[in-house]
Amino acid sequence: MSEFRLPEGEVDDRLYLQSVARALDVLESFGPGRSQMSLSEIAQAVGANKSAIQRTVQTLQARNYLRRGDQRGYMLGSRVLDLTFEYLRNHPYVIRVTPVMAELRRNVGERIDFSIFDYTTIIYAVRMQSKRETLNASLVGRRLMSFGTSGGRACLSLLPDEVVMDILERSPRQKFTPHTVTEIPELMDRIRQAREDRYALAISEYLTGEIVIGAAIRGPNGFPVGAIHIAGMHSELSVDHMRAHVAPLLLEAVRAVELSHG
The missing domain is CATH 1.10.10.10 (Winged helix-like DNA-binding domain superfamily/Winged helix DNA-binding domain)
Incomplete structure (x- = not known):
């Protein structure tokens, strides 16, 4: 690598x-x-x-x-949307991940997102909705801080610790809910746990009551290009359920995308 x-x-x-x-x-x-x-x-x-x-x-x-x-x-x-369309239509991972996400959506019945990793931030590029959503959760192009998202932390977990520290120090680490983790030592602990698990969990960190699991997609060079996220309501989905039943399906989907590199 x-x-x-x-x-x-x-x-x-x-x-x-x-x-x-x-x-x-x-x-x-x-x-x-x-x-x-x-x-x-x-x-x-x-x-x-x-x-x-x-x-x-x-x-x-x-x-x-x-x-x-x-x-x-x-x-x-409206010309701004033309550029967005051409960007997404020609992005190699949007092409590869979309059919995999559709199958994952059928299997889990919750919202499925694909985000592109952009170091301090992630950008949602494909979103497949569940039965209940807010407007912001349905639109592509939303940019969120990597440190506070499951997919962002999963992507960071594929990088060396010194690079992760650099990214975290560059990030404006504000709280979005009372549950948002912002302190670097705790963030590093969670990113290292994601490195071990191969996925990351976030509960109520951007939206109160939401639980999200994310796993990073490696590019051919081994570095993160983006992540697949599965999101639902914490009142309906426990951490144990996410780990035991949802995580294996998520990791299988990520492997399918990575194998499509050829």
Whole structure:
């Protein structure tokens, strides 16, 4: 297995286009609590003056990456979804994992998710629903912190401890519920346990009352590319049931995806 290195994100300053960066900053400024913003609010979110941001906003609107909202302001446009579709349609693990997840969903009857590992975070790329869901649990593209998710911890368990420590130290470890584990020593204990079990459990750490089991998918180089998660209500699914009955099915599904590498 080759040495794992975190991406540093460094580029040659001579090749860096500030105008492109500003356009991406504008698109990325639309987040929780910012579904619709005025030109002044966009400028404030990006950290630029209104006149400097106006041309960028108008260009993005002309290309339908932004659109006028119902109120005085702008919203993300439908072209953003085109990029999402092409990304998912061409992602090799989305292609491999989807039929495996469908079979797993039939066998366990709970929500099945596939997330892509992105170091400090995971991004949900495929979601197959159970009988009851919230809106956020049904949409792809949601990004969560790796440290607080079963799949994220399972992915971290495939990395050397020093790399895991680096990722945890880079992560803003806020509590999402009173049960979210944020202290590095306890997180390391849980990640090492996941390394031994080959899966991780999280109870009420992002959503109160939810129990989630996740197992990481290794790429051909042995490093994590993502994880399959199975989620249900803790009032209906005990830890013993998850370990004895759900975990074997989950690990079998992960093996099927890994064997599809060829």
